Amino acid sequence: MARSWLHLCICLQIPGFCTNLLLSQTPEHILAQTNNKTEILCELKHEHVGVYWYRWSQEKQNFDFLIFSNAFGKATYGADISQDKFSVHKGSSQTSYSLHISRLHASDNGTYYCSVSQSSQLLLGSGTRLGVVDVLPLPPKTTQAPLSKKPVRCVTKSKAADKKGACSPLVWIPLAISVLVLLLSLVPTAYRLHRKHPTSPGGR
Incomplete structure (x- = not known):
């Protein structure tokens, strides 16, 4: 022993x-x-x-x-x-x-x-x-992750962002001008076509 x-x-x-x-x-x-x-x-x-x-x-x-x-x-x-x-x-x-x-x-x-x-x-x-x-420790609390927000298409955050963002006037104004120039260029073409093929009063 x-x-x-x-x-x-x-x-x-x-x-x-x-x-x-x-x-x-x-x-x-x-x-x-x-x-x-x-x-x-x-x-x-x-x-x-x-x-x-x-x-x-x-x-x-x-x-x-x-x-x-x-x-x-x-x-x-x-x-x-x-x-x-x-x-x-x-x-x-x-x-x-x-x-x-x-x-x-x-x-x-x-x-x-x-x-x-x-x-x-x-x-x-x-x-x-x-x-x-004497007292058992409490279990650790579980924290939930914050819910993700839906993305916003156009959100202006600051002046600097306005100049470069998708909602800035510098983006859509040139686009509008380009469309207008295109429409104006089509007017002479439509006029010449109209003179070459005049429509008779009685039609065909």
């Missing part, structure tokens, strides 16, 4: 040192409100005689043994651990365990590890960090 505790200490000194593919924990992070409850799921790749649960407190620099639950559902609690607060439930499979924590308090803050014993060592899961707060 001394080797197991030594191994746990090494794991705390070097994060990720003892994590392995035999255990998986979900979720990675939990933010819960005071007096509520939460649960942490631990999945094992193979069947074991039971699962240990530990809590590491970064603030206190303390590693606590919480509870051991064997394959038959019998629980063994650590010193000064409330049986009404912590409980372990087996999932639908024989390799699934969940730790339930009720009446959450600030003292429950920490990183929780599920663990199994193998070859005189305690192999830890990836860990679940639990944070307990």
